[in-house]
Amino acid sequence: MTPDRPIGIQEHAMRFGTYMGIFWIIKFIFLPLGFKIPLLQLLFILGTLFVPILGYLYARKFRNTYCNGTIPFFRAFIFTVCMYVFAAMLAAVGHYLYFRFIDQGFLFDMYRQQLNEAKAMLQGELATSIDQLMLAFDTIASLSPIQLTFQLITQNVFYGILLALPTGLLVMKYKK
Template sequence: MEKNNTQKGIVQFAMEAGAYMGLYFVVKFIFAVLSLNYPFCNVVSTIMLLFVPLVVFFMMRRFSNQNEGGSYFSQLWMMGILLFFFASLISGLAQYIYYVYINPEYIKSQLSAAVTLLESLNMTSDPSLLEAVKTGLEQGNIPSPMAVVIQQMWVNVFFGSLLSAVMAWLVSVWFKSSKTKK
């Protein structure tokens, strides 16, 4: 069997790497959900969140290595945005399954916990806003699982884009400095 030495394009590389990143996000989500009953899982979830920039850096470096260091900042940034997009599709599917089939009360319980926390901290400058949220919860006006998933996907892609810009710059600088040393 012949070895295929063709370079992968930005989209193909981002899809393949996004599948792994999506699984990483799913595992992080599982630990975040388990942290409701097992506090140690929150530590693991937080550590996984802190390692996301490192994972993105190594994926971008791998993409740049594949192109023999010939990747521009804009290519790396686009690859990072697509990476987070494809990862969000996979993690969004897992979140939707959890919200709809495994724990349908999760969203409502999290919103109730947030309202309780805001009440105990007494940090709201406008008490009518807190009352409106409480009334909405009592009347069952909570976002649908699909709305929560889509919002989370947008957040992942937006912050992933910002993180990717920084990581793309670092990878670009890394390869420029390694070329000048040779």
């Protein structure tokens, strides 16, 4: 980077996306551990709910620190989308490593076990719905680690784009 060139939106999105991606990896660690320690499952859920708040905080910091306190909607939207894309790419590395080397079917087995327990308590249409859900889980469980990773990265980018819309609206600020 040359001293006369200001840092662009992409570099800032990479930086904040890295922070977000690290947060997602740490949050993801709580998912399988939560089957053994329920408090960690709660932390996973709370971490997931905190993601849009963290995205807003990062976008606001970008606006206030690097954009002199003003940012149009489209620039805020693009920054937020890029940030989520970079976070999803980093989290994908963690997802792949987990599913390739650590999981060995644990996560899907635990979900199947919970669904079987729920099915045993239910009757009629609800039990049929659980059977359909179990078929969907079997399909997902049959994916390779790389296929699961691509599925998760696509999902994270999609939700990132959806979250970027309200974040862009909340962060935008024009000169008075």
